[in-house]
Amino acid sequence: MTRKASFAPIVDAQTRVLLLGSLPGEASLKAERYYAHPQNQFWKLVGGAIGVDLHGMDYDARLAALRAAHVGLWDVVADAVRAGSLDGAIKDHRGNDLTGLIATLPGLRAIGFNGGTAARIGRKLLAGAVHPPLIDLPSSSPAFTRPLQEKQAAWDTIRFWLSAAKI
Template structure:
């Protein structure tokens, strides 16, 4: 089944862009990034920002990201995929990352949420002397690394927001 991602959440305050692969079924159904209750994204980025984003309603989460200069999108615009796992992605169509980035004058850092996002995103962006690119462990519950191990790596994002 062909699945199409969500619109980017960015504005002229965006200094850090977090890129996933393609939203899972729960996110697509809710039209909200990282909607699966077991996905650690909101707890991880909330920890980076020093806020309990997980406890907030989705619009308030998005607003907090914007205030902090954090944007969200995905590296895959659409793909054939049964279920929600990255391993099931087939015939991906790349998102126009360079087009999006061209409209973000304050952007300094792009971070990839998971291996598929990093692989595809780095392929799309190529070498960029103007941006810092960071690979992160996936926030997905399918990747069983303990939360604290993921958080220790994600915590480095705080340095990019200063």
């Protein structure tokens, strides 16, 4: 089995909320785009949280809208062996340098983990480091079968960290 690797982070100096997934799935790796699987609810959930219909946009417009809303993207796993796309199949993983990235983001106010695997790995990687508040979000994956409105209520909490007021 070959190793699968994450993408480069999508951030800038104005990033206020960093959303971290685990590792891109097969559809995303093939398309070379974050959350490319058509049944993944990421674009609906984050779009709902920032008040923009990202689901109906092309990929570059989605990324521009995230930047405009001060939302960044990355993954907690730099590379790993994994058959298929399920997080439970991640083996022999190496973590991304989350602490190093955080140090380059002066406006960062919160870090959201997209799902349990991202939260478990990400919290270990950040243990002992200085970081903003950590938010565990329900997975946007179609494998996590909770109603969309239940997931959306949790994802909407990132609005607080995106507000213009200084925290």
